[in-house]
Amino acid sequence: MLRYCAIWRPLTRPVSDPVILYMRLKHREDISIYEESYKRHPDSALATLIGFYKGYYHNFVLSVIFYTIKHSPVWVLPIVTANIINYVTEGASDTGRLILLNAGILIFLLVLNIPMNFLHMHFRASAVRDVEAGLRSTLVNKIQTMSILSEKDIQSGRLQSKIIRDVEAVETLSDQIFVNFMNLIINIGVALVVTVSKSRVVFIFFLLMVPLAAVLVYGFKKPIKAHNARFRKEVEATSARVSEMVELVPVTRAHALEEEEIDRMNAQVRQIAVEGYQLDMIQTNFGAVSWSCFQIFQVICLVFTAFLALRSVIKTGDVVLYQSYFTTIVGQVSSMLNLLPTISKGLESVNSIGEVLMVRDVEDNEGKTEVLELRGEYRFDHVSYTYPNTEKQVIGDLTLDVKQGQTIAFVGESGAGKSTIMNMLIGFILPTEGKLYVDGLSMDEINLRSYRRFLAVVPQTTALFSGSIRDNILYGTKDVTEETLNRVIRESGLSGVIEKLEDGIDTNVGEHGDRLSGGQKQRISIARALIRDPRVIILDEATSALDAISEKEISGALDNMSESRTTFIVAHKLATVRKADQIIVMQDGGVVERGTFEELMNRRGYFYRMEENMK
Numbered sequence: 001m002l003r004y005c006a007i008w009r010p011l012t013r014p015v016s017d018p019v020i021l022y023m024r025l026k027h028r029e030d031i032s033i034y035e036e037s038y039k040r041h042p043d044s045a046l047a048t049l050i051g052f053y054k055g056y057y058h059n060f061v062l063s064v065i066f067y068t069i070k071h072s073p074v075w076v077l078p079i080v081t082a083n084i085i086n087y088v089t090e091g092a093s094d095t096g097r098l099i100l101l102n103a104g105i106l107i108f109l110l111v112l113n114i115p116m117n118f119l120h121m122h123f124r125a126s127a128v129r130d131v132e133a134g135l136r137s138t139l140v141n142k143i144q145t146m147s148i149l150s151e152k153d154i155q156s157g158r159l160q161s162k163i164i165r166d167v168e169a170v171e172t173l174s175d176q177i178f179v180n181f182m183n184l185i186i187n188i189g190v191a192l193v194v195t196v197s198k199s200r201v202v203f204i205f206f207l208l209m210v211p212l213a214a215v216l217v218y219g220f221k222k223p224i225k226a227h228n229a230r231f232r233k234e235v236e237a238t239s240a241r242v243s244e245m246v247e248l249v250p251v252t253r254a255h256a257l258e259e260e261e262i263d264r265m266n267a268q269v270r271q272i273a274v275e276g277y278q279l280d281m282i283q284t285n286f287g288a289v290s291w292s293c294f295q296i297f298q299v300i301c302l303v304f305t306a307f308l309a310l311r312s313v314i315k316t317g318d319v320v321l322y323q324s325y326f327t328t329i330v331g332q333v334s335s336m337l338n339l340l341p342t343i344s345k346g347l348e349s350v351n352s353i354g355e356v357l358m359v360r361d362v363e364d365n366e367g368k369t370e371v372l373e374l375r376g377e378y379r380f381d382h383v384s385y386t387y388p389n390t391e392k393q394v395i396g397d398l399t400l401d402v403k404q405g406q407t408i409a410f411v412g413e414s415g416a417g418k419s420t421i422m423n424m425l426i427g428f429i430l431p432t433e434g435k436l437y438v439d440g441l442s443m444d445e446i447n448l449r450s451y452r453r454f455l456a457v458v459p460q461t462t463a464l465f466s467g468s469i470r471d472n473i474l475y476g477t478k479d480v481t482e483e484t485l486n487r488v489i490r491e492s493g494l495s496g497v498i499e500k501l502e503d504g505i506d507t508n509v510g511e512h513g514d515r516l517s518g519g520q521k522q523r524i525s526i527a528r529a530l531i532r533d534p535r536v537i538i539l540d541e542a543t544s545a546l547d548a549i550s551e552k553e554i555s556g557a558l559d560n561m562s563e564s565r566t567t568f569i570v571a572h573k574l575a576t577v578r579k580a581d582q583i584i585v586m587q588d589g590g591v592v593e594r595g596t597f598e599e600l601m602n603r604r605g606y607f608y609r610m611e612e613n614m615k
Contacts, residue, residue: 034138038354045347048354049174052135056127063123064182070116071183073109075190078324080106085317124178132171139163139356146362161239162356166232166349173346176339184332191325199314202322205304206329224286224341227279228348234272236352241268283341294330301326363427365447374454374535375439376566378402378425384433385420394420396589397434402582407567409577411610412586418570420589422540425568426457456529460541462521464513468506469498472513473527480531492527494520537567574611583607 037051053060080102087095143159196203245252245265252261305322308314314322380400386393395417402408410418423429424436427448436443438451464472473488474480489495489505497520501507513521529537571577578597585593585600585607592606600607 032138034135035142035357038358045350049170049177049347049350052131052170053127053174056131059123059127060178063120063127063178064186066116066120066123067182068186070113070120071186073106073113074187074328075194076106076109078321079194081324082315082317082321085320086315089316124175128171128174128178131174132167135167135170135353136163139167139353142356142359142362146356146359158236158240159356160243161236162352165235165239166352169346169349170353173343173349176342176346180332180339187328187332191329195322195325198318199308199322201308201313202305205301206326223282224279224344227275227282228341228344231272231275231279232345232348232352234268234275238268238272241265279341286341294333298323298326298330363448365449368447369441369445370447371439371441371451371454374451375404376402376454376536377404377439378566379437380434381437382434383424383431383436385417385424385429386432394589395424395431398591400584400591402566404566405564406581407569407579409569409571409580409583410586411571411574411577411583411607412592415588416586417589418586419540422538422568422570425536425538426455427451454535455538456532456534456536457538458522458525458529458540462513462518462525464509464516464521464524466508466511468503468508469494469501469524470505472509472524473505473531475528477531485531488527488530491530492523494523494527497523535565537565539567540570541572574607585610 033054034052037048037054040051041047083102084099087098139159139162192203192206195206242265245261252258302319302323305314305319309316309319378400379402380398383395383398384393385395398421400408410421412418420429424431424443427443430436430444438446465475470485473485489498498504498507507515509516509521509524513524516524569577569580574597577583580597582594583597583600584591587606593600593603595603601611
């Protein structure tokens with residue numbers, strides 16, 4: 001119940017690396033640009049990707065300039081080689097000086113390569129890495145703002161895959177497209193310009209390769225895209241199942257279900273292997289066909305230019321020049337075509353990220369009333385709730401007035417709607433019919449984030465992060481004195497637990513608090529609620545994981561905490577709600593009884609029978 005009250009540990013690591021500092025300073029504040037890119041280009045992953053880099057286009061312009069300078073030796077070398085061969089074969093009078101001059105120019109450009117390469121990479125990497133970080137930040141922001149129901153529909157393993165794997169694939173796509181596309185344009189451009197200036201016949205011959213490349217791309221594009229989509233979905237499914245498997249290890253071992261779980265995971269692993277094999281094979285076929293075609297074309301080019309030299313149409317040294325340039329063109333086009341699988345994978349990841357960023361069901365607090373203080377008065381005005389895509393009402397026509405400082409308990413069978421009411425009180429969901437008011441304001445009119453600052457939620461399933469007991473208690477609070485912390489530790493019954501630990505309050509609780517017992521984790525959760533000094537307390541089976549002694553210790557602290565605060569309790573142990581001002585007995589989403597403990601017991605109705613059955 002209330003399992004969505006997740007605890008996320010903030011990353012607080014000192015940064016000293018000047019490059020990281022630079023990247024943080026450069027990191028854009030407005031992360032909505034990524035969502036806007038999807039909205040502008042809903043049917044084009046490539047256009048969406050280009051939109052991610054809005055504001056960074058100047059980086060790529062500068063990078064291209066420095067790349068052109070640093071890469072110039074590749075284009076100058078064939079010219080220098082052809083010149084030297086021609087000087088030697090033609091026997092010019094100043095051959096030695098011309099050879100040295102050509103060699104000197106080439107050496108100068110080779111040395112210039114080092115600083116130009118640094119500047120080229122600096123401007124390119126700063127843009128790509130910043131967008132990579134921005135995409136991850138946007139995904140995290142979206143997950144934190146999307147509705148609980150939308151978040152529930154996407155398995156946590158899939159979300160992890162999108163944040164890690166898909167963003168990495170987009171970063172690789174950005175890098176490869178920029179590097180290889182820029183190489184392709186510049187190298188082919190220079191090669192064709194030099195060629196057309198020397199021989200139009202050879203230039204026309206070079207252009208014959210373009211239709212071949214187009215045919216190859218068209219033939220393999222659709223099947224590669226389809227296989228990438230299937231492979232991506234299988235990877236996400238595997239990630240989700242691995243996450244579930246790890247969580248269920250204690251249950252699996254306790255019931256001797258290891259073999260069944262292994263078989264289940266092996267089936268998933270085999271499925272991803274099948275999809276991966278099919279993707280590998282189509283990529284292999286594409287690479288082999290394109291390589292063979294281009295190599296044959298290259299041999300034809302060599303023969304063609306050799307016959308031109310025999311007929312004195314071109315100079316002998318120019319055969320080397322044209323062959324080098326044609327090799328460059330073939331190499332660039334071939335490498336670009338071989339990147340088609342990577343491009344397809346990256347574009348599929350762009351679509352995958354869009355599945356989260358384009359979720360419309362988000363919590364929107366913009367322009368709503370800020371809650372500056374909270375008394376804790378609530379009114380349920382004929383409230384009903386029906387989950388999306390269902391017809392059955394979980395809550396039906398609930399009317400209830402809660403005064404400041406009252407304690408209201410909800411009891412009933414599992415599925416009666418108790419936790420749905422708690423989710424409404426937190427603002428995770430809003431009524432589908434009727435209104436819920438807090439301090440006279442409708443819940444759909446207030447800024448829920450500002451409202452929740454006055455809440456303390458103690459869920460049945462305690463959520464702890466890997467850190468110390470101190471870190472978990474103080475999560476989300478500031479300027480808490482040691483005196484206050486020690487008082488909360490005493491009130492929550494943690495003193496005896498901490499005294500037995502070697503590192504005391506600084507003991508690491510392990511992943512999800514696995515180094516502690518259920519009762520110890522629940523006490524930390526209660527201490528976390530106490531430290532916030534809330535105006536409204538929501539307790540969902542807060543003492544369910546405690547033994548009788550611990551429950552008695554903590555019940556007193558909860559009673560003290562709720563004296564001047566509005567408190568809502570969900571409980572199965574009816575003895576824990578004896579002091580409630582009003583007990584709401586629920587069945588099938590409706591209220592069957594309400595009153596104090598004594599009043600309900602005297603009626604000898606539904607609540608009375610529940611109490612008797614628990615004895």
